[in-house]
Each structure stands twice: as C-alpha cells, then as structure tokens.
Amino acid sequence: MDYQVKVENFEGPMDLLLFFIQRDKLNIYDIPIAHITKEFLDYMKLMDMMNIDLGGEFVYxxxxxxxxxxxxxxxxSDEDVEQIEDPRTPLVQRLLEYQQYKKVGEQLQEIYSDHAVHFPIGQEMTYDASSEKNINPVQNVTLFTLSSIFQELINRLPDVNPYELHEEPIQLDEQIAFLIGEINSTKRLSFTILIPILKTRLRIVVTFMAILEMLRTNQITIEQNEPFGELILMRAVA
Structure with a gap:
C-alpha cells in the first residue's frame, strides 16, 4: 500500500491545528480531541523521521x-457536569484568537500588495512579517481587539482610486518614530487622537505594523480599562 505524504509549511502548532480542523471540516467549538491529538502526534513523528526539528512549542x-x-x-458524575469547565475551552479560545489574527494579517497583506503598485520606482516600504510571531499585547488588550479596531478603520476609508495616485513615501521605521514622538509629547496617546491623523489605508496599515513591532520589542504598552473602552498607548516601563 502506497502512502503519499505532502509536507506543509506551518508557522507554529496553532497553525497546524487550524489546518487539521479546516481539512477535516471539524467544529472548532467541539473539537474531537482524540482525533486531533492523533493527527498532531502523527505529524510530529513524520517530521522526526525526516530529521526536522519542530521546536519546543510543538512539544508543549x-x-x-x-x-x-x-x-x-x-x-x-451527573452533578458535576454543569460545574466542570470543558478542558478544551482554553484551547478553543486560543484557536479562535489565532484564527482572527491570521485573517487580519492576510487582509493587511492584501492591502499592502494593492498599495505597493502605487509607489514610485525606487520607493521602498520595508517590513519583516516574521517579527510578529512573539507579540504579546498587554494591559487587558488582546490582539483580537487591536486588529478589529484597525480593520474597522480600514473599512471606513474609501477604496483607492487608481486614477488619483499621490506619492506617499512611508516606511515602518518612520511610523515608529512618529508614534514615539506622539507618545512622548502626550505621555498617554489615545486612539481618538491618533485616528484622525491616519487618513489613508496605507498609513493605517503601516501604523498597525509599527504598533505590533513596538509591542514585540517592549517599547510600548496598550491599556484598556474596560471592555470597548478607550485604547491608550504608553511608553513601556524599563
């Protein structure tokens, strides 16, 4: 019996789990844990046979x-059924948040690609997508909250008119410097102040990337004191 294997490139264990869920058309809210565990372990065995080191996150x-x-x-017991939390719940929540994060990342990449054709020759917009892997938003703000707000901002703006192109040189390091300047002058930069300044889709996308990079490098923190409340950007305490 022939056994044909196609090795996919996964960014991490969450990416692999989502692949299994989508491929096998599983209900993400009711994951058949025995099935998904077997699939995950089989994948790890295959990688081990191919001498591919998956790293500690896959082992975890x-x-x-x-x-x-x-x-x-x-x-x-029947009495404890309603009181005991489903052991899968934390994993499901992490998968849903990662799924949203990945979706927003793909949408941002589409917007970036769409605007890239409008840059003049020689104008570069540099960004390393791999730098987002270890982002840990803090102060009660999840990546889902942050990405949802920026997606809403993007949806409010009109589509790009290809007949009205304006040169808008903007790079990631420039937006980081801009954010640092704004935060230094206000100490606590609220999104209500920041939003009117971001007038184009491209500037919103690059600003979002800048915030993610600054979170990753522990330059800033984001605070939200109550659900759906104001988001505040602050310099991280050394």
Missing part, C-alpha cells in the same frame, strides 16, 4: 493535547 502543544485528552477520559 502535544503535551497539552494529551493532557486535555486524559481529562476528558476521566469519569464525571
């Missing part, structure tokens, strides 16, 4: 899946 996810599987095999 494998142990987490097996732990969840073990918990779900434990007997639960």
């Amino acid at each position: 996810m494998a142990s987490l899946l097996m732990k969840i599987k073990a918990k779900m095999l434990l007997p639960v």
Whole structure:
C-alpha cells in the first residue's frame, strides 16, 4: 500500500491545528480531541523521521493535547457536569484568537500588495512579517481587539482610486518614530487622537505594523480599562 505524504509549511502548532480542523471540516467549538491529538502526534513523528526539528512549542502543544485528552477520559458524575469547565475551552479560545489574527494579517497583506503598485520606482516600504510571531499585547488588550479596531478603520476609508495616485513615501521605521514622538509629547496617546491623523489605508496599515513591532520589542504598552473602552498607548516601563 502506497502512502503519499505532502509536507506543509506551518508557522507554529496553532497553525497546524487550524489546518487539521479546516481539512477535516471539524467544529472548532467541539473539537474531537482524540482525533486531533492523533493527527498532531502523527505529524510530529513524520517530521522526526525526516530529521526536522519542530521546536519546543510543538512539544508543549502535544503535551497539552494529551493532557486535555486524559481529562476528558476521566469519569464525571451527573452533578458535576454543569460545574466542570470543558478542558478544551482554553484551547478553543486560543484557536479562535489565532484564527482572527491570521485573517487580519492576510487582509493587511492584501492591502499592502494593492498599495505597493502605487509607489514610485525606487520607493521602498520595508517590513519583516516574521517579527510578529512573539507579540504579546498587554494591559487587558488582546490582539483580537487591536486588529478589529484597525480593520474597522480600514473599512471606513474609501477604496483607492487608481486614477488619483499621490506619492506617499512611508516606511515602518518612520511610523515608529512618529508614534514615539506622539507618545512622548502626550505621555498617554489615545486612539481618538491618533485616528484622525491616519487618513489613508496605507498609513493605517503601516501604523498597525509599527504598533505590533513596538509591542514585540517592549517599547510600548496598550491599556484598556474596560471592555470597548478607550485604547491608550504608553511608553513601556524599563
């Protein structure tokens, strides 16, 4: 019996889990944990046979899946059914947030590609997408919240008119410097002040990338004191 294997390139364990869920048409809110654990471990065995080091994050996810599987095999009395949280719930929440993050990332890349054709020859907009992998938003603000706000801003703006092109040189490091200047002058930069300044889709996209980079390098923190409340950018405490 021939066994044909196609090796996919996954950014991390969450990316791999989403692939299995989409490929097998699984309900993300009711993940068959035994099935998904077997698929995950089989993939790790395949990579090991090919001498491909997946890294500690895959090992951690494998142990987490097996732990969840073990918990779900434990007997639960009828009285405790409604009181005990589904062991899969934290994983489902992480998958949903990662799914949204990935979706927004793809939309931003489409916008970036659309605007790239409008740059004059020689004008560069540099950005390393791999720098987003270890982003950890702080102060009660999730990446889902941040990306949703910027997506809403983008949707409010009119589409680019290809017959009304204006040269708008803008680079990631320039927006980082701009944000640092604004935060230094105000100490606490609110989005209500920042939003009117960002008049084009391109500037919103690059500003979003700049904020992600500054979060990754611990230059800033973002604060939200209540759900749907004002977002505040501040310099990180050294």
